[in-house]
Amino acid sequence: MTALLEVRDLKVHFPIRNGWFGAPDMLKAVDGVSFDLVAGETLGIVGESGCGKSTLGRAILQLIPPTAGSIAWLGAPLAHDDAKAVRAARGQMQVVFQDPLASLDPRMTAGDIIAEPLRNFMPDLSAVDREARVADMMRAVGLLPTMINRYPHEFSGGQCQRIGIARAMILGPKLVICDEPVSALDVSVRAQVVNLLMELQRALGLSLIFISHDLAVVRHISHRVMVLYLGRVMELGARDALYATPRHPYTQALLAAVPVPDPEKERAKPRAILGGDPPSPLHPPSGCVFRTRCAHATSICADVVPPLESADARHDVACHHWRTIART
Amino acid sequence: MTFANLSSISRRRWRNFRANGRGFWSLWILLGLFALSLCAELVANDRPLMVRYQGKTFFPVVKTYPETAFGGTFETSADYRDPFLKELITKDGSIIWPAIEFAPGTINYDLKTPPPAAPSAVNWLGTDEQGRDVAARLLYGFRISILFGLALTVISSVFGIAAGAVQGYFGGLLDLAMQRIIEVWSGLPQLFILVIVSSVVVPSFWTLLGVMLLFSWTTLINLVRAEFLRSRNFDYVRAARALGMGDFQIIVKHILPNSMVATITFLPFVLAGAVTALTSLDFLGLGLPPGTPSLGELLRQGKEYLHAPWLGITGFVAVALLLTLMIFVGEAVRDAFDPRKTFAAGDEP
Numbered sequence: 001m002t003a004l005l006e007v008r009d010l011k012v013h014f015p016i017r018n019g020w021f022g023a024p025d026m027l028k029a030v031d032g033v034s035f036d037l038v039a040g041e042t043l044g045i046v047g048e049s050g051c052g053k054s055t056l057g058r059a060i061l062q063l064i065p066p067t068a069g070s071i072a073w074l075g076a077p078l079a080h081d082d083a084k085a086v087r088a089a090r091g092q093m094q095v096v097f098q099d100p101l102a103s104l105d106p107r108m109t110a111g112d113i114i115a116e117p118l119r120n121f122m123p124d125l126s127a128v129d130r131e132a133r134v135a136d137m138m139r140a141v142g143l144l145p146t147m148i149n150r151y152p153h154e155f156s157g158g159q160c161q162r163i164g165i166a167r168a169m170i171l172g173p174k175l176v177i178c179d180e181p182v183s184a185l186d187v188s189v190r191a192q193v194v195n196l197l198m199e200l201q202r203a204l205g206l207s208l209i210f211i212s213h214d215l216a217v218v219r220h221i222s223h224r225v226m227v228l229y230l231g232r233v234m235e236l237g238a239r240d241a242l243y244a245t246p247r248h249p250y251t252q253a254l255l256a257a258v259p260v261p262d263p264e265k266e267r268a269k270p271r272a273i274l275g276g277d278p279p280s281p282l283h284p285p286s287g288c289v290f291r292t293r294c295a296h297a298t299s300i301c302a303d304v305v306p307p308l309e310s311a312d313a314r315h316d317v318a319c320h321h322w323r324t325i326a327r328t
Numbered sequence: 329m330t331f332a333n334l335s336s337i338s339r340r341r342w343r344n345f346r347a348n349g350r351g352f353w354s355l356w357i358l359l360g361l362f363a364l365s366l367c368a369e370l371v372a373n374d375r376p377l378m379v380r381y382q383g384k385t386f387f388p389v390v391k392t393y394p395e396t397a398f399g400g401t402f403e404t405s406a407d408y409r410d411p412f413l414k415e416l417i418t419k420d421g422s423i424i425w426p427a428i429e430f431a432p433g434t435i436n437y438d439l440k441t442p443p444p445a446a447p448s449a450v451n452w453l454g455t456d457e458q459g460r461d462v463a464a465r466l467l468y469g470f471r472i473s474i475l476f477g478l479a480l481t482v483i484s485s486v487f488g489i490a491a492g493a494v495q496g497y498f499g500g501l502l503d504l505a506m507q508r509i510i511e512v513w514s515g516l517p518q519l520f521i522l523v524i525v526s527s528v529v530v531p532s533f534w535t536l537l538g539v540m541l542l543f544s545w546t547t548l549i550n551l552v553r554a555e556f557l558r559s560r561n562f563d564y565v566r567a568a569r570a571l572g573m574g575d576f577q578i579i580v581k582h583i584l585p586n587s588m589v590a591t592i593t594f595l596p597f598v599l600a601g602a603v604t605a606l607t608s609l610d611f612l613g614l615g616l617p618p619g620t621p622s623l624g625e626l627l628r629q630g631k632e633y634l635h636a637p638w639l640g641i642t643g644f645v646a647v648a649l650l651l652t653l654m655i656f657v658g659e660a661v662r663d664a665f666d667p668r669k670t671f672a673a674g675d676e677p
Contacts, residue, residue, distance in 0.1 A: 061570050090572035103563035106337075107585045117571050151337075167567070 002075060003036040004174060004207050005060070010034070010069035012052070012059045012231075016282060025282050029055040031231040032069070034308070039174065042201065042208040044222030044239070046215060046254070048278055052231035053211045054098075057177045060209070061095055062086045074174075091121045094168035098180035100160035104152040111148035114138065114166045121171055133170065140203075141166045141196060158189035162196065169200055177209045182217060194221055215258050219243055224314070227251050230281055230289040233308055237315035247317035249294050249325060250274075288320065296321050344664040351660020358653040365471035372428035372464035376408050381421035389426075409434070428452070430461035432468040432621035444629070444636040454638040456629050462642055465621040470646060472616070473623050476537065477602040481595060484541055488548030489591060493579050495549065496556025503553070510546050518543045522614050530617050540605060547598055548591060555587030589665050596658030600651050607647055623647050 010033045015024035030052040037043055045053050058064045060071060065080040072078065073089050080086065094117075097103035104113050114134045118125055125133075135145040141162040152160055161181060168176050178197065182190040194217055201208055212218050218225055225242045227235040227250060235248040246252045253274045260266045274293050279285055285292050291301035300320050308318045319325070346352050364371065375388040381398050388408060395406040399416050406413055408423065417423055430436065430451070436459050439445045443459040453462035491510075495503045518540075525531060525539050559565060560583065568578045609615035610624025611631075623646055630640025 058566075063566055063569055087572045090570060093570075095567065095570045097563040097567060099563055103567050105564045105568075105582050105586070116568070116573075120572050153337075164567075167571070 002038075003072075004039045004041075004074065005037040006070075006072040006075075007036075007060065008034050008070045008072075010056070010059060010071065011067045012055050012064055013067040027282050028231050028284060029281060030059060030066075031284075033228070033231070033233055034069075035226060035233070035236060037175070037207055037209065039207055040201070040205050041224065042210055042222045044218035044225040045209065045211045045228060046213060046218050046225060047228035048213065050278065050281065051228045052281075053213075053228055054179050055231075056228070057095070057179050057209060057211050061093060061177060062089070063095075091117075091171055092174045094171070094173040094176045096161070096164050096168050096176060096178045096181045099184050100157050100164055101152055103164050104160055106152055109149050109151055110138075110143070110155070110163050113152070113163055114170055117167060117171045134166075137166045137170045140200065141169070142192075156189075157185050158193060161185060161189075161193050165193070165196065165200070169204065169206075172204060173206060175207045175209065177211070179211045180213070181210075183212065183214065190217065197221065215254060227254070230278055230284050232289055233316075233318060234290065235315075235317045236308070237312075237317075241312065241315050247311050247315070247322045247325070248290075248319050249296055249321075250290050252325075288318075296325055341664045345660050348660040348663055351656050351658075351663075354653045354656035354660070358650075358657060361470065361650075361653075362474055365467055365474065368464075368467045368471055371426055372430060372432070372461070372467050373426045374409055374429065374431040374434040376423045376425050378424040379408075379417060379421065380423075381417050383421075428461060428464050428467075430464040432465045433460065433619065434464070435459045436461060444633050444639060446636070447638050453642050454636065456626070456639060457633060462626070462639065465626065466623075466642060466646055468621040469623045469626060470650065472533075472621065473603050473606060473650065476533065476606050477599045479537055480540055480544055480602040480606075481599045483537075484544040485548055485591070485595065485598070487541070487545035489552050489584075491545070492549040492552025493556055493584065496553040497560055497575065497579055497583065499557065499560070510549060514543065514546050516543070519614075522609065526614050531615070532617060533620075536606075536609070536615060540602075544598075544602065544605075547601075548594065551590055551594060552587065555590055556583055559583045559587055593658075593662045593665050596654055596661055600654040600658065603650060603654070623650075 010030055011028070012030040014027040014029060016027050017024045033052075033056060035043065045056065047053050055064060059066045062078065062080050070077055073093070076085070078085055078089055108116075111131070111134050114137055115130050118130050118133065122130075131148075134148065138145045138148065143159060143162050143166065147155070147159075152163070155163065161184075165181075181197070182193050185193060197208065197210075198221055200206070208221070210218060210221050219239060222239050225235075225237065225239055226233055227242075227248065229250050235242060235246065235251045237247075242251065243255065246255055256269070257274070260269060276293060279289070279292055285302070287303050288294070288297070288301040288306050291297040294301065298321070304320070306318045306320045308316045309322070311317045311322060369389060370377065373389060377387070377389050379386040379388055379398070386393055386397070388406070392405045394400075395402045395404060395413060398406060398413060399420075400406065400413055408414065408417075409429070414423070436445075436451060436455055438450075439455065439459055443455050444457050445451060445455045445459070447454040451461050451463070453466065456462055456465065491506065495506050521542075522531075522539060525535070529535060531539070556579075565578060565582055568582050573581070606615060606622070607624040607627070610622040611628045612624075613628065615624055616622050623643060626639060626643035627647065630637075630643045633639055
């Protein structure tokens with residue numbers, strides 16, 4: 001199967017100026033990320049705050065120019081400067097943002113918001129057809145077509161997110177990047193929105209990149225999961241394999257931190273506690289970026305950047321010691 | 329009044345505006361005075377509204393007739409204030425005069441005292457130093473002040489908003505460069521440049537507007553720039569970009585409507601500032617060409633003829649009233665758009 005999206009060694013660095021003189025410090029938000037995505041697949045991206053999850057998503061969408069690396073869309077390279085190719089790709093590559101209300105223009109009605117992609121990419125569509133498609137899409141995401149003339153502030157958070165999803169889906173894209181689409185929602189609404197995304201994915205056969213810090217949601221929706229830390233891939237593997245046998249100490253620590261809804265088991269649970277905060281992405285540690293918080297770190301970790309190695313089929317891990325670290 | 333087509337937030341703002349009685353009435357009074365001054369030709373004119381002569385009807389306000397049409401001797405246009413012509417017409421017809429029988433430039437030659445003459449039944453607010461009717465000049469001056477202010481506000485807003493939008497939206501080096509240019513530009517001494525310009529050409533309405541535009545277009549830039557700097561990182565702007573919209577479309581369709589609140593709030597104050605600027609230039613004699621009725625010129629005469637207090641008092645009251653009304657409207661607009669007062673009008677949200 002050919003890949004829908006091929007990302008190779010993608011880097012996004014932001015210059016941080018300290019005064020007028022000297023070279024700016026580089027904030028390495030995303031530092032050498034590679035992955036493939038096939039049609040119909042959901043890739044979950046997890047990581048702590050500030051690990052570059054959202055930046056990665058925006059760089060793929062070409063909202064932020066990548067510093068280095070390449071992105072191939074449907075086999076053809078996608079360059080940030082190539083306005084024509086970027087615009088064409090945007091018809092098939094959409095985004096759902098975290099804050100449902102902030103991602104909708106407060107002065108446009110729900111119908112106008114959902115119809116906007118149609119106006120952009122199919123200007124010849126008649127008003128009647130456009131309205132019919134908007135109404136169909138609203139039904140598909142579980143909104144009443146009678147709400148078409150309401151303004152975003154008249155909807156609940158979950159409904160706003162449905163509008164955002166409808167806007168992303170109306171062109172029939174091949175890939176939708178969901179940037180923490182459910183983090184701002186209540187738990188009950190969260191499940192509905194996640195299930196809606198899964199339904200739409202099955203119905204439309206699209207691929208999803210699902211960015212979240214919620215391991216349970218990612219496990220529910222993803223086929224494969226990528227664990228990011230300080231802009232680098234720590235582990236990338238099929239959902240079940242990664243959750244059952246996490247190879248990387250960071251993944252293990254993340255999974256161990258998920259509370260179990262049973263106090264007996266929670267207390268008995270072995271812990272791999274992560275101390276402190278992630279180091280500054282301005283001055284990441286040498287070698288393995290995780291070594292400062294890793295219980296298994298040795299001298300090689302400070303000297304050599306661990307490559308992303310295949311542990312099993314379709315299960316990659318970036319750790320020098322993954323062979324010796326058992327599942328704790 | 330109901331506005332079914334307005335969004336609920338606009339309706340709420342309108343309700344808030346109406347709830348502010350002072351600003352609401354100020355707006356109506358201001359609009360009323362402006363409407364009155366717009367038909368100044370029908371209120372204060374040295375030509376009658378209508379003349380009946382030998383069974384025929386004439387409308388001298390809109391049409392120029394020769395004196396011979398009324399049995400006079402000259403082919404020149406009729407001077408209806410001439411007692412001889414008045415007598416000719418009234419012998420075989422009638423004249424309907426406007427409320428004030430003087431145009432702003434009409435000189436009353438029948439004054440019993442040398443000008444400036446005190447208020448009387450003929451000249452309601454007296455006459456100025458050249459024997460021209462103050463009431464008529466006030467009305468026309470009021471109109472020219474507001475029109476000048478409106479023109480200056482609208483044109484400088486268009487330039488200011490466009491420049492601020494470009495600066496704020498694109499940011500970076502472009503923003504930095506334009507910001508420095510504008511700082512240098514606004515350091516130019518406006519008054520000296522006006523003195524120089526008026527010594528080279530006699531400023532007309534339009535040249536004066538042009539020269540003042542050179543400086544007033546920077547008024548709104550920083551405001552709009554700040555709004556755009558804030559808005560351009562909103563998710564809905566990112567979403568619009570991800571939807572494949574161009575920069576211009578995003579600016580016009582998404583950011584501009586959402587950043588107009590601060591700008592609209594500012595506009596009445598910009599208008600008041602423009603009126604003040606014109607008045608002070610006229611007062612200094614650097615403004616509109618001599619002979620143009622203007623509030624500033626009235627104030628200047630008030631300063632020169634302290635023994636004719638009707639000049640100064642009239643000018644002062646007119647300018648004070650105009651500016652006060654504008655400020656009241658501005659305050660009401662500002663409060664109506666204040667998000668913290670969104671529910672203050674006592675209605676349900």
